Amino acid sequence: MITPEKQRCGMIWRGYVMSCVLAIVVDGMSVAGWIQLQTFISSEKTKLLFGLVPSLLFMLLRIAINILGMVIASKILHDMGQVSYISGGIFVRVFSRVLTCSKAIGDGVFLSQRPLWTAFEGRGIRLGGGELLARISRSRSS
Numbered sequence: 001m002i003t004p005e006k007q008r009c010g011m012i013w014r015g016y017v018m019s020c021v022l023a024i025v026v027d028g029m030s031v032a033g034w035i036q037l038q039t040f041i042s043s044e045k046t047k048l049l050f051g052l053v054p055s056l057l058f059m060l061l062r063i064a065i066n067i068l069g070m071v072i073a074s075k076i077l078h079d080m081g082q083v084s085y086i087s088g089g090i091f092v093r094v095f096s097r098v099l100t101c102s103k104a105i106g107d108g109v110f111l112s113q114r115p116l117w118t119a120f121e122g123r124g125i126r127l128g129g130g131e132l133l134a135r136i137s138r139s140r141s142s
Contacts, residue, residue, distance in 0.1 A: 006080060006082075009080070010077060010080055010082035013073050013076055013077050013080075013082065014077065014082070014091050016069065016073045017070055017073045017074060017077070017095060017098070017099070018091075018095070020066045020067075020069050020070035020073065021070065021095065021098055023062070023066045024063055024066045024067060024070070027059055027062050027063045027066070028063065030059065031056065031059050031060075034052065034055050034056060034059065035052070035056075067102075070098070070102050071102045071103075071105050071106045071109070072106065073102075074098070074099050074102035074103050074106060075102075075103060075106035075107070075110065077099070078099075078103050083099055
């Protein structure tokens with residue numbers, strides 16, 4: 001990948017990590033407000049269109065999606081070489097804990113699963129290897 005293009009792509013992924021962290025913090029802070037609101041509304045005996053459980057499930061789903069996005073973005077940043085803990089800038093200094101934890105989660109999730117198949121390994125027909133022509137000629141002669 002071309003260096004300016006790689007830097008621009010890294011900047012976009014770093015921005016995405018920052019927005020995921022901010023969204024997780026804001027969603028985590030608002031969950032307490034939802035719980036308190038449910039207590040207030042139940043004391044007023046007011047009917048709700050939606051209850052507390054669907055609202056909390058929605059918030060937890062948002063938090064889970066943001067964590068997953070942060071893990072993927074952190075893994076991509078590490079794989080691209082955009083995170084340097086030795087000579088890192090302000091981004092690495094501020095988000096180092098988040099980056100290391102999300103990279104550990106990403107390595108555990110994405111690398112622990114053995115792939116179902118690996119391309120170009122095992123038995124099979126190889127392009128340009130001549131096996132295909134040999135099989136065709138054997139099938140026609142028999």
